Amino acid sequence: MGRKKIQITRIMDERNRQVTFTKRKFGLMKKAYELSVL
Structure with missing residues (x-):
């Protein structure tokens, strides 16, 4: 059982996009x- 497919769309709200990024x-x-420590 896989994950549900989600629609990838651009986040229009500038502030919300910045927070997510x-x-x-x-x-x-x-x-x-973490990889560099190994």
């Missing part, structure tokens, strides 16, 4: 740091 960037940086 910042959260994702932080998560990616955390993962990159």
Whole structure:
């Protein structure tokens, strides 16, 4: 049983888009740091 397919759309609200980007960037940086420690 897989995940439900979601529609990928551009976030029109500038502020909301910025917040989402910042959260994702932080998560990616955390993962990159974890990989660099190995």
